[in-house]
Amino acid sequence: MRIVVTGREGQVARSLLEAAQLRKGVEVIAVGRPQLDLARPDGVAEALEASRPDLVVSAAAYTAVDQAEDEPEAAFAVNAVGAGKVAEATARLGVPIIHLSTDYVFDGTADRAYVETDPTAPCSVYGASKLAGEQAVAVYNPRHLILRTAWIYSPFGKNFVKTILRLATERDEIAVVADQWGNPTSALDIADAILCAAAMLGGEGSFSAFGTYHLAGTGETNWSGFARCILDTSKALGGPKARVRDIATADYPTRAQRPANSRLASAKFAATFGWRAPDWRKSTDIVARHIFNRS
Ligand SMILES: NC(=O)C1=CN([C@@H]2O[C@H](COP(=O)(O)OP(=O)(O)OC[C@H]3O[C@@H](n4cnc5c(N)ncnc54)[C@H](OP(=O)(O)O)[C@@H]3O)[C@@H](O)[C@H]2O)C=CC1
Ligand SMILES: Cc1cn([C@H]2C[C@H](O)[C@@H](COP(=O)(O)OP(=O)(O)O[C@H]3O[C@@H](C)C(=O)[C@@H](O)[C@H]3O)O2)c(=O)[nH]c1=O
Ligand SMILES: [Mg+2]
Secondary structure, three states: OEEEEEOOOOHHHHHHHHHHHOOOOOEEEEEOOOOOOOOOHHHHHHHHHHOOOOEEEEOOOOOOHHHHHHOHHHHHHHHHHHHHHHHHHHHHHOOOEEEEEEHHHOOOOOOOOEOOOOOOOOOOHHHHHHHHHHHHHHHHOOOEEEEEEOOEEOOOOOOHHHHHHHHHHHOOEEEEEOOOEEOOEEHHHHHHHHHHHHHHHHOOOOOOOOEEEEOOOEOOEEHHHHHHHHHHHHHHOOOOOOEEEEEOHHHOOOOOOOOOEOOEOOHHHHHHHOOOOOEHHHHHHHHHHHHOOOO
């Protein structure tokens, strides 16, 4: 099976490329700028056709949450129009699409983990642009899996784990918000889950459970708890050390508003695909070992 993933250097794209190396019968090809530029929709179909996919993983996105508040047109061009173009191209090629979306489609006012049927109400431009992307993907290709995930970290690219490790080399104490709750999710786990789902989509027998799924790490924490776990792990592996101080969201002003509760219930994905993420602490340890070259 030939899987084409959009974006070359993204966390999910790089994790998929790495995961595919360990599997027989799966080839992952990453296509990104300049060949495939989601902000220039005219070339999207051509770039995907040229890579002859059996399945497309739509992972590329405008992911700068605060910056999106200042350039909503750019965020919507990539996350809504661009995602729709990718889906349209897959429909024309007659192949399914696995599209990545986010917990930030919710406003965070629920007092429990969100399920797939909960009403969406994004409180940021990024969240709104990703929601518009979900809707476009669903319109253009009925053979879609929309995977809403959250708080992605990995050995690759920019993410919270790498930011906290960097800050720990610069400071003795790091102040981190303790009133936003969610599920840290390793991109290495997402890649594993995607390959598991892809095998079912492309396997014998007709797959019919297309639709929207939540797919996040097992267990929940807040950003401060996540930072503590990262630094405990770092200390144990001989990496940088720092203390974490709990603060409130109001003490850490940002351009974009973020949901106070963005916990996702991933039971539907587990029931359909027989795959569940490891505990988030276990996955944090694995990613930290990759970063420190200690796996
Ligand atoms: N990061 C997170 O915490 C979360 C992410 N998601 C979603 O999961 C998906 C994967 O996220 P992640 O791997 O972390 O993303 P990254 O931010 O690591 O990577 C984004 C990728 O998108 C590419 N990209 C950005 N703009 C364009 C464009 N105009 N044309 C083509 N490619 C472009 C980037 O390319 P380049 O390398 O050239 O910059 C990069 O490869 C995204 O859809 C995101 O919205 C969902 C929940 C949480
Ligand atoms: C670096 C830092 C962040 N924070 C806070 C800010 C924010 O509320 C939280 C996380 O910071 P980030 O910049 O990683 O947050 P953010 O970029 O909003 O992360 C989001 O990215 C997009 C793409 C998603 O789809 C989401 O699931 C989520 O992962 O921690 C601190 O309190 N102290 C710090 O030192
Ligand atoms: Mg960020």
